Amino acid sequence: MRLRKRPLTRALTCIKSEDARNERLGKAAGEINEKPAxxxxxxxxxxxxxxxxxxxxxxxxxRRPTGRSVLEALVRTILSQNTTDKLSGAAYRALRSRYKDWADVLHAPVGEIEETIRIGGLARTKAQHIQDILRELEHNAATTGTDTDWTQGLEFLRNVPTAQVMEYLTRYPGVGPKTAACVAMFTLERDDxxxxxxxxxxxxxxxxxxxxxxxxxxxxxxxxxxxxxxxxxxxxxxxxxxxxxxxxxxxxxxxxxxxxxxxxxxxxxxxxxxxx
Missing domain, CATH: 1.10.1670.10 (Helix-hairpin-Helix base-excision DNA repair enzymes (C-terminal))
Structure with missing residues (x-):
């Protein structure tokens, strides 16, 4: 599956400046007043x-730094959708135990991946989404002629504004605002x-x-x-x-x-x- 490309622009126009945020929250003398009823x-x-x-x-x-790559965080968060932390953790461990690297995950039969992560639920959908993301990262590296490891293709998000992180990640199938925001908060350590x-x-x-x-x-x-x-x-x-x-x-x-x-x-x- 090939994602349609478009320039990174601001995706969440409702992210306000600090002054606008303060006005809405009604800060006065360093205190946070109540929101209107x-x-x-x-x-x-x-x-x-x-x-x-x-x-x-x-x-x-x-906050505790996770030490995870952006790709690892994204895959973990996709696996966590509509299930418990315990089951999603088991699904991720099974995936990484069966395949030595992300290239192996990309080129494995999707049905095999589905069986591997079945414990986490929605296995068919999640397996397809994970492979779609890996395929796009590999394609991007090939078309741009970069020498870097294609599995590091999301690391540039550490250096762009959160609104752009949100727009970029939500282009991928299976990545909604909550999933993208989890990556931003926990792995990119964003406070917004x-x-x-x-x-x-x-x-x-x-x-x-x-x-x-x-x-x-x-x-x-x-x-x-x-x-x-x-x-x-x-x-x-x-x-x-x-x-x-x-x-x-x-x-x-x-x-x-x-x-x-x-x-x-x-x-x-x-x-x-x-x-x-």
Whole structure:
């Protein structure tokens, strides 16, 4: 599969300048004030309040360099789609154990790759997407006549703005805004990226941080603008942990949630009927 080429341009026009971000968040005297109330609630906890409560509950979350190439990070993130960390990790280990390098993965029968990564789910689709990306990288190296290893063909993304990283990666099949944002946040160590998974999406909606009717992709933009960039990494980790342990899809444990005491508009004693 050959990807249509186009120049790298800004892909996320909603990434604001710091001044615009500050105006929207209503910073004053170094404090982050509350976001205007969502349409269906009187008030929502501020980002700073939620962050402090989550840190009190789970502790600080500091960035840890992954040491991974951009290609490795992209493949790992594709394998993580619609499955658990445990299963996606097992799928990646199986892939790297069976094939000595990315060239072997590229030239293997797609059905063989599918069988290798089956434990991670959606194996046929993921196998095809991985090979499509590898094929494109090999083709790019051949047509440009570069002497570098084609498996390093994504490393240039370390030196371009995040908006261009997002546009470039989302050209590939199977790479949406969340997958691209994960690569940007964890491997490229960008503070202006905020991936939104199912746990973050659920928690943000319950807090009133995402307008009614917004999709997960729209929520990614909402939260990138709402949450200060310096908090993107720790808030991402903390919100996922809280979504898994307390603010669950079914039977959220509101009576044990510190955010309920901050005025979470979805907090209820009737935990079975709390909307997702």
């Amino acid at each position: 969502p349409e269906d609630s009187d008030a929502s906890p501020s980002v700073r309040q939620v962050y402090q409560a989550l840190v009190q509950t789970y502790g600080e979350r500091n 990226s905020f991936p939104v998974d199912t746990h973050i999406f659920r928690l943000a909606k319950r807090l009133g941080w995402v307008p009614n009717g917004h999709t997960r992709e729209q929520a990614q933009v909402d939260l990138e603008n709402l949450i200060p960039s310096t908090l993107h990494y720790p808030m991402h980790i903390l919100m996922i942990e809280h979504g898994r342990k307390v603010c669950t899809a079914r039977g959220p444990r509101c009576q044990h949630c510190k955010l309920a005491g901050l005025g979470c508009p979805s907090a209820t004693q009737d935990t079975e009927s709390t909307p997702v």
